[in-house]
Amino acid sequence: MLIAHAKTPKLRDPERTRKRLLQAAFREVHRSGFQGAGIDTILAATNVTKGALYYHFGSKEVLGYAIVDEVIAKIVHDGWLSPLLASGQPIDILIGIVRRISVRPEDIRTGCPLLNLATEMSPVDEQFRKRLEKLFLAWQEGVAALLRRGQSEGTVRRDLNPEESASFLVAMVEGYASLAKNAQDAKVWEVGIRNIVGWLRSLRAPRQSPKGRRPAAKRRVVQLGR
Amino acid sequence: MLIAHAKTPKLRDPERTRKRLLQAAFREVHRSGFQGAGIDTILAATNVTKGALYYHFGSKEVLGYAIVDEVIAKIVHDGWLSPLLASGQPIDILIGIVRRISVRPEDIRTGCPLLNLATEMSPVDEQFRKRLEKLFLAWQEGVAALLRRGQSEGTVRRDLNPEESASFLVAMVEGYASLAKNAQDAKVWEVGIRNIVGWLRSLRAPRQSPKGRRPAAKRRVVQLGR
DNA sequence: ATCAACATACATACTTGTCGGTATGTTGAT
DNA sequence: ATCAACATACCGACAAGTATGTATGTTGAT
Numbered sequence: 001m002l003i004a005h006a007k008t009p010k011l012r013d014p015e016r017t018r019k020r021l022l023q024a025a026f027r028e029v030h031r032s033g034f035q036g037a038g039i040d041t042i043l044a045a046t047n048v049t050k051g052a053l054y055y056h057f058g059s060k061e062v063l064g065y066a067i068v069d070e071v072i073a074k075i076v077h078d079g080w081l082s083p084l085l086a087s088g089q090p091i092d093i094l095i096g097i098v099r100r101i102s103v104r105p106e107d108i109r110t111g112c113p114l115l116n117l118a119t120e121m122s123p124v125d126e127q128f129r130k131r132l133e134k135l136f137l138a139w140q141e142g143v144a145a146l147l148r149r150g151q152s153e154g155t156v157r158r159d160l161n162p163e164e165s166a167s168f169l170v171a172m173v174e175g176y177a178s179l180a181k182n183a184q185d186a187k188v189w190e191v192g193i194r195n196i197v198g199w200l201r202s203l204r205a206p207r208q209s210p211k212g213r214r215p216a217a218k219r220r221v222v223q224l225g226r
Numbered sequence: 227m228l229i230a231h232a233k234t235p236k237l238r239d240p241e242r243t244r245k246r247l248l249q250a251a252f253r254e255v256h257r258s259g260f261q262g263a264g265i266d267t268i269l270a271a272t273n274v275t276k277g278a279l280y281y282h283f284g285s286k287e288v289l290g291y292a293i294v295d296e297v298i299a300k301i302v303h304d305g306w307l308s309p310l311l312a313s314g315q316p317i318d319i320l321i322g323i324v325r326r327i328s329v330r331p332e333d334i335r336t337g338c339p340l341l342n343l344a345t346e347m348s349p350v351d352e353q354f355r356k357r358l359e360k361l362f363l364a365w366q367e368g369v370a371a372l373l374r375r376g377q378s379e380g381t382v383r384r385d386l387n388p389e390e391s392a393s394f395l396v397a398m399v400e401g402y403a404s405l406a407k408n409a410q411d412a413k414v415w416e417v418g419i420r421n422i423v424g425w426l427r428s429l430r431a432p433r434q435s436p437k438g439r440r441p442a443a444k445r446r447v448v449q450l451g452r
Numbered sequence: 453a454t455c456a457a458c459a460t461a462c463a464t465a466c467t468t469g470t471c472g473g474t475a476t477g478t479t480g481a482t
Numbered sequence: 483a484t485c486a487a488c489a490t491a492c493c494g495a496c497a498a499g500t501a502t503g504t505a506t507g508t509t510g511a512t
Contacts, residue, residue: 012480012487033346036261039472049489050473056487060472110349118408119345120259123336133408167405167414168398168421175401179393182344182359188393195394238461238506265498276499278462286498 018056020046025063026071030113033120034064034128061127064117068131072113076135084142090150091204094143095197098173103186111181115174140166147203157205165203172196244282246272251289252297256339259346260290260354287353290343294357298339302361310368316376317430320369321423324399329412337407341400366392373429383431391429398422 024046029037039060043050057063083097102108110116114135121128143166150156176192250272255263265286269276283289309323328334336342340361347354369392376382402418 014487017487032350033259033261035259036350038470040470051476051490052488054473111345115404116345119337119342119404122408122410124258124262129408129410136405136408164417164421167402167417171398171401171405171418172394173401174404175397175399176393178341178345178400178404179362179397182348182355182362184348184355191390191393192397195390240461243461264496266496275463277464277502280499281461 014056017046017048017052021048021053021056021063022066022071026067026113029064029067030110030116034117035120061125064121065127065131068117068128068135072117072132073135076114076139080139081142084146089155090146090153091156091200093146094169094200098193098196098200101173101193103189105184105186108180108186108189109184112174112177115177136170140170142166143169150203150205155205156203160203169196169200172199240282243274243278247274247279247282247289248292248297252293252339255290255293256336256342260343261346287351290347291353291357294343294354294361298343298358299361302340302365306365307368310372315381316372316379317382317426319372320395320426324419324422324426327399327419329415331410331412334406334412334415335410338400338403341403362396366396368392369395376429376431381431382429386429395422395426398425 021042024042025037028042028045032038032041037060039050039053042048043053053063057066079101080097083100084093086093114132117128118132118136122132123129140163144162147156147160147162147165151158151162172192173196176189176196180186180189180192247268250268251263254268254271258264258267263286265276265279268274269279279289283292305327306323309326310319312319340358343354344358344362348358349355366389370388373382373386373388373391377384377388398418399422402415402422406412406415406418
């Protein structure tokens with residue numbers, strides 16, 4: 001009786017079926033887009049019947065919202081928000097995160113689920129938009145907070161706006177992801193990573209001269225505006 | 227008989243109806259995505275009947291391909307390729323182009339048609355992907371060519387790779403467009419433009435000292451790679 | 453010039469299939 | 483026994499596509 005009861009996949013396990021449905025739905029939506037996704041495809045992939053699906057999710061839209069709130073939110077959290085809290089130099093952390101992004105052809109091909117859904121559904125369904133916007137903002141704010149920490153610790157240039165730099169990073173990541181996805185070429189993405197990493201390095205505070213706190217005036221290489 | 231015969235909209239004008247269909251189809255696809263676009267919506271918007279549409283376009287896909295090849299290609303051409311050929315300093319030209327991109331809420335909301343279609347259709351329809359890829363490459367190559375001109379004229383840093391910088395620019399433009407679209411906020415886009423312009427300025431070759439051709443070693447602020 | 457013959461450019465009505473959704477029955481758990 | 487958690491069968495809507503008819507142009511022979 002050591003393993004027994006946890007192993008048997010129980011004939012009735014609502015939470016499990018719900019998760020399985022969510023996961024399969026996410027994959028299908030990720031592949032075909034929300035509008036192109038078929039309920040029947042999800043059912044076939046999971047061996048669940050329509051009655052079961054509509055017991056757990058009231059409609060296709062509700063299912064879609066759950067995908068955003070649970071599956072995609074978790075991806076953002078595990079891929080960014082959580083790693084952002086690691087200890088170490090902020091810039092190194094960011095570089096590590098960017099480098100760790102998958103380069104698997106399959107992932108390149110399908111692209112970023114957050115961006116995909118946003119591109120497709122934001123102009124068409126306000127409910128989707130709000131939920132996706134929440135994730136974008138959390139992502140951006142997480143990066144900004146890390147940059148602020150770096151500034152206060154002296155490892156990140158003070159002449160940059162953390163929020164703007166954060167959204168700049170997000171824009172670059174998503175932009176390159178889009179190019180790579182369309183090109184279906186991991187090389188495009190790898191070049192993108194190199195360039196993003198290079199940009200991240202330029203955010204480092206210049207070596208502090210042994211004496212004299214303030215190294216120089218504003219260099220405004222990174223911070224721009226007119 | 228000065229104006230007469232050119233003015234009457236002729237009962238039969240196949241080229242005109244074709245163009246009108248294309249234009250309406252583009253709008254509808256731009257709004258709802260290709261999969262979400264309805265043939266009937268296009269017909270309603272243009273007062274053309276189904277028979278007429280299917281006379282000009284063999285299927286919905288063919289119509290979609292024509293949108294890419296004609297409408298979107300023209301947008302890329304008029305908005306980038308053509309302006310890129312203007313005379314003047316390359317960096318100034320690029321800044322001018324970026325600044326001239328529409329900030330109308332409607333345009334922000336719907337986003338870049340090229341990116342929209344690519345995000346939705348590239349993983350799903352190879353025909354679409356190839357055509358969109360062609361446009362992305364033309365765009366990128368146009369920018370790269372301009373940067374090369376700048377390098378040979380001495381106004382653009384020589385320590386950068388024109389192709390990589392060009393795709394960097396494209397990625398930033400599309401990335402910010404995506405963020406702004408999802409936020410439905412022109413401010414996001416304006417901040418993006420400021421940052422992009424700032425980056426473009428950093429591509430300028432450093433002021434040449436009156437004597438001594440080579441100003442210094444490599445600064446590697448822009449060109450990155452490890 | 454005229455008119456038959458043909459091709460082009462549509463219009464209308466219908467078919468077909470798909471897909472989201474539902475009504476209702478059944479079974480397993482407590 | 484009762485209710486949650488499914489299973490099955492079915493429906494209605496809609497949308498792409500087609501079959502077929504018709505009006506408008508064009509062409510070529512006489």
